[in-house]
Amino acid sequence: MTVTPFPAKLLQDRKSLHELFVACQATARRKEHAQVVSLSLAIPAVDPLAVLERLRQPEHLHFYWEQRSQQIAIAATEPVLQLQIDGPQRFTQAQRFICTSLVDTVTAGALDLPCAGPHFFCSFTFFDETQRETRLFPAATVFLPRWQVARVRDQAVLVANLLVDAQTNLVQLTDEVWRQWQQLRSPQTNGRGTLQSAKLSSPVAADYPVLTETERFTTAVKNILQDIEAQGLQKLVLAHTLDVTVPEPPPLGHALATLRDRYPDCYVFSVSNGKGQAFMGASPERLIELCDRNLVTDALAGSAPRGQNLTEDTHLGTQLLGNPKDNHEHQVVLDFIQNCLWELGIQSQVSSPPHLLQLPNIQHLRTLVTAKIPQNLHLLEILEALHPTPAVAGAPQKIAQQQIRKHETFERHLYAAPIGWVDHQGNGEFTVGIRSALIDGCLTRLYAGAGIVAGSDPQRELAEIQLKLHTLLDALV
Ligand SMILES: C=C(O[C@H]1C=CC=C(C(=O)O)[C@@H]1O)C(=O)O
Structure with missing residues (x-):
């Protein structure tokens, strides 16, 4: 360079x-x-x-x-x-x-x-x-x-x-x-707000949509659980979509401003394809951060709702930390990340045991993985090795990807995929495009997924999907 x-x-x-x-x-x-x-x-x-x-x-x-x-x-x-x-x-x-x-x-x-x-x-x-x-x-x-x-x-x-x-x-x-x-x-005011703070139009009021095809989702979870028992599949992340049609295209700036206020710990992002469609979201998951050869990545898997009050919230958090099913789901991700890095010749350290990442609507198990990266390894080489992690695909990786194609009837596009930047010095940061939506004119498709492992309960996975969908729904409607 x-x-x-x-x-x-x-x-x-x-x-x-x-x-x-x-x-x-x-x-x-x-x-x-x-x-x-x-x-x-x-x-x-x-x-x-x-x-x-x-x-x-x-x-x-x-x-x-x-x-x-x-x-x-x-x-x-x-x-x-x-x-x-x-x-x-x-x-x-x-x-x-x-x-x-x-x-x-x-x-x-x-x-x-x-x-x-x-x-x-x-x-x-x-x-x-x-x-x-x-x-x-x-x-x-x-x-x-x-x-x-x-x-x-x-x-x-x-x-x-x-x-x-x-x-x-x-x-x-x-x-x-x-x-x-x-x-x-120079600070300006010309009816469109200043550059210090945009004047953003609000979305046109629309009916609050309900999730459909829930039975198809729970049936797929049951089938996946059978595959997990029979076929050496350890984990599969099954996603579901919610389509929302509004009278006018939702104002992107307003949605992004709402998300950054509500989810300060998340990566709020938007990318467009130059043909009118945009993909945006508020993701809690860091796929890779590389700064001066120091790498940080997150193992993020295992979820529970937030409580209505402090007692309930503490209880739900403690339960999540001790739940064997969620810990297994989390460990699969952590093992995968550490193994990927090891295969690239990188020794990693983990912040064990997992801790809680608490977002306004949901809490997750998170482990930070850190490592020192050799000079000759490009960020995108590490990204290629990591994507898709079992936090968004499953394990083993190839079988999980085939199973996703079999069970999901929609195209994921940028959902659960790497979004980020690389600078001229080789530093950069990528998030995983979850808690996200594809905006295509008046039609918006929201995506959310849940990790299925042995012991998963189809109804609880559905409830988790609904919880995750609210991240975007509340900002767009
Ligand atoms: C795949 C998603 O979440 C992942 C990240 C955190 C927790 C997850 C879980 O508990 O299933 C998922 O692995 C999503 O939000 O669409």
Whole structure:
């Protein structure tokens, strides 16, 4: 990876910005292909969601990511470089795309700010091929955005990634970047709210939908339990969907703002396919976080409702911690993660025993897995090894994936799949797209799954699905 830094003082005025572009155009001419100029500029502490609401166009890919408890939010839109592919090589191709893109990237500006520098935003589907229905999302989407705005605590940064080739009109490019930078530097009120806080439209009131085909779900659970006894299947995560039709497309910004307020410990995300559909959610599950070669991943499985009062809540939590069925369900995930890392030559540590992750509507068993990662191992190689974990597929992995195809009558698309970003230094973070929904005009499909192991009770699994569906339902309707 070649990243060429320019000193920050080069960006003091429009003239120096133009000079930077002239230098990059000379390189593009010499190398006979386009260069990416990635500028990181300090801006006031805007709300990235408000900026996204301002910039978002249905025909552009977008990416939004916020973890309120960690005080981090990133919004990105309008790809300058993008890869959209299908097939089993998708992770390797995504990694190659990122590495080759960075070879021809020139970075400049405030690179010391958190979340500065070029970031690649990625979403993968659960399966590497789509089988049913129309292919709404490719198996892998990776893009470098033209505009990226991030806020970490009270610091904010605009990253503008611009393609410069021999033909680029540099005066026009300079004007465009300068204008955008000035707009983000000055607080505005023009009827659409300020960039510090978006004015968001509320959803049109709709009837609260009820889950249908519940018998089909419980029958499938019973069949899976038989397979678990007979066929060496240890665990299967069976998902169910809820389709909600509303008179008007639900306002995405409002739903995301509601989710980040209600679920500060979750990853609130939204990705679009540039054709009008968006996939969004509030996931509690970290698939991978890599920072300076330190890796953290979550084993998250085993669930119980929250109590109506402290006594009931404590009781439910204690029961969950001691429940053999849930602990087994959890252990299958933990063993898988540790084994995957071991096969990659990585020794991991765990925060045992499992502790409770308590969300407003549900609580889970969670174990943190940490490890030191060698320099030559790319984040996406680890991701490929981990996805799908038994928290969202089952075990053994291949049999579980076949069984999911057999029992689920819908396409998972991005549900339970990796969504996240990789930066120019190889750091990055991915969540698993659970507690999620696919928004397609007036139709929204909500997804939720539950892990089935020996001893699971079909009615309780159904109740768990209903509980999980409420995460999104309450934000959308
Ligand atoms: C697959 C989902 O949740 C997973 C994560 C936490 C707990 C789970 C469980 O207890 O079944 C699931 O493994 C989902 O929410 O759709």
